[in-house]
Amino acid sequence: MGNQQGTTRIQGIVVPLLSVILGLLIGAVVMWSFGYDAFAGYSAMLRGAFGSPFYVGELLREATPLILVALGFAVANTAGFFNIGVAGQTLFGWLASVSVAQMLPELPKMLLLPLCILAGIAAGALWAGIAGVLRAYFNTSEVIVTIMLNHTALYINNHIVRNVLTESGDSTPRITANASLRVPLLSELTRNSTLHAGIFIALIMIAVVWVLMKKTTYGFEFRSVGLNPDAADYAGMNAKKNIISAMLISGGLAGLGGAMEGLGNFQNMFVQGAMPAVGFDGMAVALLGIGSPIGILFAALLFSTLKIGGTSMPLMSGVPVEIVDIVIASIIFFVGASYIIRLLVKKLAKVNKKEVA
Template sequence: MSNQQGDSRIQSILIPLFSVLLGLLIGAIVMWSFGYDAVAGYSAMLKGAFGSPFYIGELLREATPLILVALGFAVANTAGFFNIGVAGQTLFGWLASISMAQFFPDLPKFVLLPLCILAGVVAGALWAGIAGVLRAYFNTSEVIVTIMLNHTALYINNHIVRNVLTDSGDATARITENASLRIPFLSELTRNSTLHAGIFIALFMIFVVWILMKKTTYGFEFRSVGLNPDAADYAGMNAKKNIILAMLISGGLAGLGGAMEGLGNFQNMFVQGAMPAVGFDGMAVALLGSGSPLGILFASLLFSTLKIGGTSMPLMSGVPVEIVDIVIASIIFFVGASYIIRLLLTKISKMNKKEAV
């Protein structure tokens, strides 16, 4: 039994690693196929991500909301739900945090900033809670419900921006300093990057979610409900309560990620043409990180390296930035097709054992 657990843990590390390597290999093949230098392209990417304090600051800023959204998706996934609505919950968290900042711009920073962050968390949690209640009491598909809620969130956001927060405008005014997550020290340290205090919040939440999922009764019940809700009910666990609670926590974390975008990165709210990419990227980060808080940290840094470093590829090497999207899509594909990698690893392990005998 212990050997099986050991093999499972090794595979949980090797599968994402192989997925990343295969994704990078496909990106290289595409570059070579179209006459680009893959080595120069990836070198430019690394320089664009780590070549200066400014780029490192931008990389960490990009990773901040990804970590929080991925943690939110992972909590719901552990409880057995595919919360594809994290994008809409992120958007609502962003909208709520900026709305709070716009309505009370003169409050002291030690009051206004926590209120804005809390507004984002609550908005995301309540929006996810709709799907949680419907799943718990009516057994509706959370996938379908959250997809529809994503579109609803998009149009509600655009209406509020145009008709409540502005007079028929497409973007709100910038928030005041009292609501901002920007810290002069971090900007100076990273040569005027947009890195903000949200990175500390994201790192803290990694620890909080790890404690929640591994060391508390709630985490155990979430896993039990995810494995078999009927058995969990029979064992005395309240499956309905845990379904709703898992979705509330999931949405709250996604809303917190949206607040990071509003209060730290963009500093305002604007009409959206589509759902924020950070919502869907956060789902991919969670899948690549195997739902583990530590895995999510490394996966978010990888995605941020691809995103931030990829912007330098056209200038430094002539490789189009769309290659980054191909690499990310390939990584997600191999994570989704992990059965193939797991099968290969199992066969290799059996062959090694036979040779040892």
């Protein structure tokens, strides 16, 4: 039993690492195929992510909502649900946080900022709760429901921005300093980057989710429901309650990620042409991190390195920024095809045992 758990843990580390390495190799092959220098491209990416305090600040700012959205997806996934609606829940958290900031601009910062953050959490949780209730009581597919809710969230957001928060405008005014997550000290340390205090909230939530999933009854019940809802119900666990609770927590974390965008990064709300990329990128981060809070932290930093560093590739090396999207897509592909990698790891392990014997 101990050997099996050890092998599973090793695979949990090896599979993501191999996925990243293979994704980077494919990116290099694509660059070389079109006549670009892959070494120069990746060197430019690293300089664009870590070459100055400003870039490091932008990297951490990019990672902040990714961590929170990924944690939300991971909680639902642990309970056995593929919450593809985190993008819509992120959008609602963003909208709600900015809306409260616009409605109560004169409120003191000590009251307004927490109120805006709580509004974002509540909006994301309620939007995810719709899918949770439908799954718990009507056994509907959360995948289909959340996909439809994503589109609904997009059009509701655009309607509210155009007709409620503004007068036929495409973006709201910027929020007041009382609702902002920006901290002058962080901006000074990172040479006027957009890094904000949300990074500390994200790090705190990593610890909170780890404790919730590993050290509490709720976490145990979520895992039990995810493995076998019928057996969990037979053991006296309320499957319906756990389904709804998992989705509420998942949506709340995604909504918190949206609040980071509204109160920290953009500091306003605007008409969206499509679902915010942070929602779908957060899902990819959760998958690469194998649902582990610590794994999610490192996966978010990797994605942020690719995103922020990738913007420097065209200027520093002439490599198109689209190469970054190819690398990210390749990494996600190999994470999705992790069964193949696990099979290869098992075969290699068997070969090594035979050689030792």
